[in-house]
Amino acid sequence: MLLLEFAAQGVRGVTPAGGRLTLRPGYNVVAVDGPALRRLLGALLLPDPRDAEAIPRSAGGPGAGPLRAGLTLIGADRVTYRLVRDFGAGCQLHRFDPDKRAFAPVAQELPDVAARLRETVGVPSPSRLAALLTLSVAELPSRADGAGGSHAAVPGLLARPRAPATAEEARQRVAALEAELVKAEAAEKLQYQLDGLQSRLFKLEEALRNGQRLREGVTAGEADLAALQPVSAAEAVLGDPEAKLAAFARATARRDEALRRAEEERAILTEAEARGAPPPPWRDPRVLASAGAGLALLAVGVAGAVEGSQLRTVALLDLPAFGLAGWLVHAWIDRDAAWERLGRRRRAVEEQAGKAEQLFQHEAAEVAEVVRQLGISKPEELRDHLLRLESARRSLEERRGQLAAWEADPETAGALAEKAGVEEELRRVENELASEAGGYVRDLRTVEADLERARAEAEAPPPAAAAPADDPLSPLPPAGEEGAPAAPSEPLAAMLAAASEELGCSPAAAARGVAAKASQLVAALSGNRFSGVGTDDRGNVQVLVGGRPASALAQPPADRDLIYLALKMALLEQAVASDRTVALVEDVFAGLSEPGRRAAGRFLKQAAKAGQILHTSTDAPFRESADHVA
Numbered sequence: 001m002l003l004l005e006f007a008a009q010g011v012r013g014v015t016p017a018g019g020r021l022t023l024r025p026g027y028n029v030v031a032v033d034g035p036a037l038r039r040l041l042g043a044l045l046l047p048d049p050r051d052a053e054a055i056p057r058s059a060g061g062p063g064a065g066p067l068r069a070g071l072t073l074i075g076a077d078r079v080t081y082r083l084v085r086d087f088g089a090g091c092q093l094h095r096f097d098p099d100k101r102a103f104a105p106v107a108q109e110l111p112d113v114a115a116r117l118r119e120t121v122g123v124p125s126p127s128r129l130a131a132l133l134t135l136s137v138a139e140l141p142s143r144a145d146g147a148g149g150s151h152a153a154v155p156g157l158l159a160r161p162r163a164p165a166t167a168e169e170a171r172q173r174v175a176a177l178e179a180e181l182v183k184a185e186a187a188e189k190l191q192y193q194l195d196g197l198q199s200r201l202f203k204l205e206e207a208l209r210n211g212q213r214l215r216e217g218v219t220a221g222e223a224d225l226a227a228l229q230p231v232s233a234a235e236a237v238l239g240d241p242e243a244k245l246a247a248f249a250r251a252t253a254r255r256d257e258a259l260r261r262a263e264e265e266r267a268i269l270t271e272a273e274a275r276g277a278p279p280p281p282w283r284d285p286r287v288l289a290s291a292g293a294g295l296a297l298l299a300v301g302v303a304g305a306v307e308g309s310q311l312r313t314v315a316l317l318d319l320p321a322f323g324l325a326g327w328l329v330h331a332w333i334d335r336d337a338a339w340e341r342l343g344r345r346r347r348a349v350e351e352q353a354g355k356a357e358q359l360f361q362h363e364a365a366e367v368a369e370v371v372r373q374l375g376i377s378k379p380e381e382l383r384d385h386l387l388r389l390e391s392a393r394r395s396l397e398e399r400r401g402q403l404a405a406w407e408a409d410p411e412t413a414g415a416l417a418e419k420a421g422v423e424e425e426l427r428r429v430e431n432e433l434a435s436e437a438g439g440y441v442r443d444l445r446t447v448e449a450d451l452e453r454a455r456a457e458a459e460a461p462p463p464a465a466a467a468p469a470d471d472p473l474s475p476l477p478p479a480g481e482e483g484a485p486a487a488p489s490e491p492l493a494a495m496l497a498a499a500s501e502e503l504g505c506s507p508a509a510a511a512r513g514v515a516a517k518a519s520q521l522v523a524a525l526s527g528n529r530f531s532g533v534g535t536d537d538r539g540n541v542q543v544l545v546g547g548r549p550a551s552a553l554a555q556p557p558a559d560r561d562l563i564y565l566a567l568k569m570a571l572l573e574q575a576v577a578s579d580r581t582v583a584l585v586e587d588v589f590a591g592l593s594e595p596g597r598r599a600a601g602r603f604l605k606q607a608a609k610a611g612q613i614l615h616t617s618t619d620a621p622f623r624e625s626a627d628h629v630a
Contacts, residue, residue, distance in 0.1 A: 001075055001582060013056060022628075026605070028627065043087070046126050055067060091109075174458050178451065190432055221396035231389045244366060496508075524595075526596070530544060584616075
């Protein structure tokens with residue numbers, strides 16, 4: 001359960017400026033009187049016929065004016081409800097109908113309203129509200145004075161019986177109801193007009209919904225086209241993308257073919273170069289052997305000729321020897337020339353490959369630059385982008401054509417003009433209803449019934465004098481009266497006992513469950529004078545002072561308040577998180593230092609994340625920490 005809006009009229013300390021307070025999920029700081037708001041929320045969420053006597057009225061007394069309040073809230077069933085209560089007449093609970101876009105009444109009798117709030121909306125029980133979801137000034141140990149804190153009381157449920165109205169009060173009541181009846185009649189007429197206008201506006205919006213879909217389609221198409229703006233810029237750079245892509249494909253094929261042939265030539269040259277250059281003739285043993293043999297034969301022939309012997313004929317054999325050496329030298333010359341041709345051939349192959357790459361770079365420069373700007377991996381993807389661009393353009397053109405045809409339809413023009421007139425009339429009626437009816441308007445039949453009862457009371461004999469009433473801010477009769485609750489035990493023990501009943505465990509177990517969080521809180525609130533808080537085996541609250549346990553009851557009243565706040569705030573955080581509901585915190589931190597108040601504000605902000613906390617305070621540290629200030 002979460003509160004969305006709160007309104008009050010005639011309630012002292014609670015009535016906001018303009019009559020309403022807007023609330024939000026999370027941590028809300030509201031500038032109203034805490035005890036008065038607590039009693040009023042108790043009277044709304046836990047309605048009882050005697051609630052009016054517990055609500056503090058604005059100046060002027062009981063007959064000064066109507067006492068009314070209302071809530072708009074989201075229930076546990078995720079449905080929005082509106083609760084309006086006139087404490088002198090009755091109560092109405094309305095449920096929001098999303099189909100009709102209006103609130104419909106679901107209960108008008110207090111018992112029915114209370115049952116609906118408890119069973120359907122998910123309002124916590126009175127005991128759970130008091131024990132876990134409320135932190136008030138009156139329940140602090142320094143304020144209890146042995147008479148019990150607010151944990152033992154349910155706000156608004158134990159008020160004194162209402163004193164009978166005097167004749168003058170009855171006449172004032174009749175006059176107020178007659179004035180309200182006039183406003184209710186005017187409001188009912190205006191509400192009838194408002195309902196009719198809303199119905200017409202709903203029908204017109206249904207009729208114009210197709211146009212809205214067409215506009216949304218045009219907007220979506222424009223967004224798609226805007227997302228493809230880089231592709232459109234690339235198309236403008238290329239001029240004729242198809243021709244450029246075709247030229248790019250041809251250039252790529254030529255480059256690839258040239259590189260393939262160059263690679264084949266390189267393989268052949270590499271294989272030939274692997275055999276190495278031919279050795280020079282003077283290192284060839286065959287040349288050396290044949291030349292040496294020729295010289296030896298020549299020498300023998302010369303020697304034979306000198307001696308006149310037949311050995312001179314041996315000189316003729318030097319010719320084949322020298323011929324073989326010459327033939328071997330000539331073969332080396334051929335091999336050396338072939339080796340030089342291998343080098344020239346490799347240079348030519350490299351030059352051809354470089355020229356093919358340069359030609360490709362020149363022919364494909366535009367396409368390559370576009371590919372780089374678009375951030376795509378290969379030029380083939382550019383065609384897909386261009387196809388998407390063309391498809392987006394065609395789609396946008398079709399949608400614009402459909403929208404233009406719809407806007408040119410005479411029925412559409414008439415519906416648009418009628419809608420503008422209905423909206424203007426609707427604003428006029430809403431403003432008139434707000435000025436005529438104000439913040440609250442009850443049902444006309446309810447006001448008439450109340451007026452009849454008030455007139456009957458005014459015509460009845462004057463009542464007997466009644467005993468003077470106590471302070472209306474007191475929610476409980478004095479101790480000792482019949483029906484008064486028994487005085488509870490010490491506040492810390494009573495608070496843990498009440499919490500343990502709601503949690504279904506022992507007081508010691510309830511304290512241990514929040515001991516870690518409470519220890520952090522008591523250290524922050526006390527400026528680290530206390531380092532921890534917990535209970536012993538018998539359930540007695542203890543606090544760590546200088547690392548040693550000490551009884552909480554032995555501490556001064558102000559320190560007992562710190563211990564109480566740490567434990568109760570830890571329990572409140574646990575309850576808000578488990579129930580996902582609303583909790584009320586009064587201005588209980590006035591006695592803390594500024595660092596302590598800021599630490600409390602941060603904790604309340606964190607505790608409210610799972611639900612909602614209303615904190616009645618005007619202190620700057622809490623307003624700075626709040627998710628919403630009202």
